[in-house]
């Protein structure tokens with residue numbers, strides 16, 4: 248997978264050199280490049296923003312640098328990337344979207360700052376590539392860079408060969424519409440707290456059932472919306488756990 252990130256603070260993306268993402272890059276599983284938007288400015292002050300039409304507080308990111316950046320990174324003679332623009336006004340990011348993005352060949356992230364990017368940049372981009380405004384949640388950040396770190400971590404870990412134990416993906420939260428069950432390791436007793444006996448029984452059938460029941464109970468308590476979405480997918484044993 249190829250990923251390009253455009254930002255006025257490329258150093259914000261430095262964590263993408265670390266840990267499992269850094270290793271995926273070193274192995275060529277992820278070909279990632281971070282670009283400074285000011286590369287595509289031409290004035291002495293390398294200006295990327297201006298006052299908003301219609302008045303109001305703050306500044307808006309000018310369309311010209313963005314237009315040239317997208318022309319350079321998504322040339323008309325190449326397969327178009329999927330353009331992702333982190334924004335509080337975006338569609339909610341989810342594990343399902345992470346899986347969708349993990350199947351893409353080329354992702355292009357545009358990190359907005361100030362009051363945002365001139366809307367015509369997204370409108371023009373949409374004439375030649377898929378554009379998705381995406382939100383991590385109902386809150387406002389200084390810009391899109393932190394959201395890119397989160398999204399890229401969620402996506403990269405789904406790429407083949409990145410996680411040492413791909414089985415981890417099967418039981419984790421949101422893998423099958425439920426929150427994951429609690430996990431335990433040695434010692435069996437710790438400060439008066441015991442590991443559930445079932446997990447030390449060696450009975451893998453009963454252990455699997457216990458984990459499913461715990462996941463159902465946790466989901467019912469913390470995310471009833473997720474449980475409701477499962478609807479008919481719950482069988483009699485599932486309903487008995489609730």
Ligand SMILES: NC(=S)c1ccno1
Pocket residue numbers: 333334335381382383384385386387388389390391394
């Ligand atoms: N909620 C998100 S993703 C965001 C981006 C910029 N500000 O908030």
